Amino acid sequence: MDLNLKNRTAIITGGATGLGKAFVHALAREGVNICFTWMSEEENPQQLVESIRARYPVSIIAVKTDLADEQSRENLMASCITSGRKGSILNITSQAAFHGSTTGHAHYAASKAGLVAFSISLAREVARQNINVNNIAVGIMDTAMIRKNLERDPDYYVSRIPVGRVSQPEEIADIGVFMVSPKASYMTGATLDVTGGMLMR
Template sequence: MDLGIKGKTAIVTGGSRGVGKAVVLALAEAGAHVVFTYQSNRAKAEALLEEVRLRGTEAEAIQLDLSDAAATETVIEQAVKRFGRVDLLVNNAAVWPTSYVKDIELNQWNETMQINLTSVFLLCQRFVNHCLTVGKPGKILNVTSQAAFHGSTTGHAHYAASKAGLVGFSISLAREHAKDGINVNSLALGIVETDMIKDALAQNEAYYVNRIPLGRVAQPKEIAEIACFLVSEKANYITGATLDATGGMLMR
């Protein structure tokens, strides 16, 4: 199926591993140029650049600390400088610290909000203004979590709060710019086999799997295929939605 992505430029945050990496590769396979951010592992970023090139398109890797607001605000400009345009934005990067509410320190709370929510606001704001300036439509996909709706019982209240805020923000942004041709959607994930959760899965896999009606943990590639659809021309009539890709954990 032609998704209408070929030749477009996409930005993916947290793109060097896990779901982000799978999204980068899925977009590349659909013919998009991809700019992805990574935190520190240049070797992984370089390897992914080569994987993208093997798929017949081009990519750019930007080292970025999403806790640095000033640096975050330059990503759109860097992408435009490299490829001349930006059409798609996938806000995937997030942190998942563990601490129960009674023990959460303010700096950990603030860092979680900065990376998981404020950096998304900044990137979306710059992206929307770019689209309005050049007079072209665009698509934004914000990756959220089932925890935004269910909360957390395992010491991730700050993560859950940031992801719930992301859903509300995405709906508001979608309402503000629907008539400008800018679609904004959220993708709610459940449990995906990535580095972020591998330690928790290793310690108590049965606990997590038993919460999933489909009875298995998701693979990054299948999540990436859903993400690719949501930023494609096939999803032009979808905006302000949160798609449940949790294996049945949400069923909403």
Template structure:
């Protein structure tokens, strides 16, 4: 299926690994130009750029970004626009998953999770919406939330769950604000994926985690990414404020 995304430009946070990398690769297949962020592993970001350039004709760049820092976020957006000319798509994928029960949780860790998982989404979405309005263009925002937004946490991740629940409410509110400007805002709710962020937890408690997933397996990042790319395409221009459940059935009611 042709998603009519050729020559559009996307900003993807956390694009160097995990689901973010899968999103970059899936967008590149649709000939979307891409600006993605990395923070710690420059070689991994360079390898991804080389991989994309070897297989597709798109423009692609990576920007080192501390998503918890306002100035760094602003510099990311400015750099992407200067180099690629515009932004049609914003994918707020980056997130951190720190451990700690509420009785022991530090204010520093709480703020760190909120700054990356929620405040960065607000700030980049604000920059993106204003960019689209200035150019009088349509736009798509995709936010990555979690089943934890709806079920909470039982394993010491209350701060993560709270940030992802806030993301759902923020997305719905923003979708209402910008719907008449042809900017749609949607979420994907993910469950357990085979990514570095949670791999060690899954390996240590495999039976427990698999017992919570009706389909009986963890997700592959690429199968989630393909759904995400469809959601930022013109095929979904009539969908906004929605959260699509791709948790392997964990959110079935």
């Protein structure tokens, strides 16, 4: 299926690692020009830039960004020159936004629930500007952030997932690519559950 994404531009926050990096690859495969943020030298953004340039005929830049800093955010937007265009916003939330935390991380669950409400509100505000805003709710994903815990006690995590396995970032990114494509332009204010059955509604 042609998702009609070729030559569009995507801004991906946290694009040097984990799910963000998977989004960089998935969107580049569709011919999307990429602007992604990074924070730490350990993330090696230049290696990702070179890898994408070698594989796909797209433009890609990495912008060091502290999203908590207003000037840094303004620099990001200036570097990516995307203003005045219709498009999509996709936020990453968690099944914890709906189930709550089971591991003593109430603050994490609360922030993810807040993101859902924020996305719904923003979707209402910008719908007339042809901007749709949606969420993906993820479950347990094999990224560096959680890998040590998975290796230490895999049964604890896998037993909570009805499909019986932890997700890979790439399969989440593939769904996300569809959600930001024109094929999903009539969907806004929605949260799509991609949790292997941890979240069923």
